[in-house]
Amino acid sequence: MSTAYQIVVCGSIVPDPLQTLEPVTTPTGPALKNEMMLPAVLDPWAGHALYEAANLAKNAPGSKVWLVSLGPKARLQQVMMTVAQKVPFELVALDGPASGFTEAAEVAAVLAEVISAIPSLDKSRLLVFGGWESASRGAGATMQMVGERLGITDQFQGVDELKIAADGSLEILERIEGGKHQISKCAGPPALLGWATGNLPEPKNNPQVGMANMRTVMPALQKARPVKLADDGLSFANVSLPKQLRETKIVKDKTPDDIAKEIIEWIKK
């Protein structure tokens, strides 16, 4: 049995991991220093979710992928120039903060609202994907709340593999403790999957895919609805960088034998 899935991927942008990050205090709460100047990338685990979604859509004819993204419009546009060349999707953009210090519950409310408003959404074919955590807030909480708001109670987190069985059921591998995976079987959509890394490499840029995507990406960005998040009831007493710079002892002149002995002594201490 082949199902044409409606796959909605939630994913935003985060600062490039190679950038130095420094917290600052603003009248509306903590933020990153020069946040709007920092080069941004698609959140890595959300990226995996998007690539897995595209792969599933490719193998299930008639399927479609949406990427729902909340972030500052100008930054989203820059990131989409690259992401749009990877895999086919339709962008649903929301113009608002992508900061890690925003409240997950409020982000979830906005995302669920916009997903519900996707025309001709059919829950019997709906799979909601996202990263199991972001590289900003890193809470692993938003997707569950989106699922609850959409009435989806078959949820999976830390997903590394999704297989569709002949009867249309979903076989899902989730990361659990100790380097193991839990294997679950779900009767079928609707389901929500928070992806870990999955199994797919990052797709190569494909200019043709980019051209096709841009027909919808640019209009979506132009009509992106402004979103304000109040962070109601949440207050930060302090945000600071860890002061953990070590006095590194650099050992250059020892033989491998001496180093080995020293390491064993240290391990056994």
Added chain:
Amino acid sequence: METILLLTHTENDGTLAKSAREALHVAASLHKSLADSKFVVGLIGENVQAAANSIAACPATKYFGVAGKDFSQSRYATDAAAAEAISKTSGATIVVAPATSRWNRVLAGVAQRLGGRVDTHVTGVSSIPTLGVGVNRWYYRQRMEALLNRKQRPWFMLIDPGSQPACQCGSGTVQVEHVAVQLSDACKRTTVIGVREPAADAQTIRPDAQLLFVTGAGWTKKQSDGQAHAPEAEKLIRGFLQLSRASLGSSKSLVDQSGEGQAVLSFLSHLNQVGQTGATPRHPKGLSTCCHGEEPHTVGWRFVAERRAINLDPNCGWARGKADVLYVADAFKVMAKVNELLAATSP
């Protein structure tokens, strides 16, 4: 007045995991610091009596349980129903829970159902007169730490395993008040059918190990003779893991190589990845080999106390305050000798 609920689940054998006792320590400490608070325990599992008895000496005044075959599985729909029922019945305003994969999957959704809020990866809970109850957690993948508080209740706090001491309270006999949960067929659309794990001798991720041993991409690069020596690297690393019982971590660049058709170490997967898009394990010591120690990787070392590295580059990231000791040496030669010495002393 706060009602603090320790919410935990039993393991397959009906016992409580160490992480549950760590969360219990947090809940009991918070109760102690809030003079007029109530402290209760909620347990979910196939059978919860033995687990409740095992912590009978803790200061909780009441125990709630949801038990039965349907609750033995780590499944969102049934766990959410059970956690929701216990939270409501207990009148909890603060829910402290261990951040196990089972609770990480479900408690944010339960907070949503109850109109509450959730904080995950919590590494500290405090009660300060000027602030009230506050939690510490990290942002931007362990790159900055925040102390925050919230007005909304119930407030769910998932405590990162390994971040707290485990409560050593003793056992006894307690009365568990069983909370009824009606499950519709919709709650059983998912079935847990098993666990996939490497064979015992191939399991390289050992969360309780004293040492984290990290391999970088240098192990598969060309060495001084102009050739790559991936099979030799694999033998050395496997040998060290068997002899030392260390847990294996890796840089992203090394685990990514499998997807790029380069020489790879067969036992590595993304599960071993440490850093920005990988794990942040907690081990007392860490030894890095053939890894440059760049920031996206080393953020995953945030909770590794003692750090040493072996690298041929004296200017690598480890040299810039990321490690306590950097050995500028050939890891192939050093690890071969380490294995030789360990083999000579192992029983």
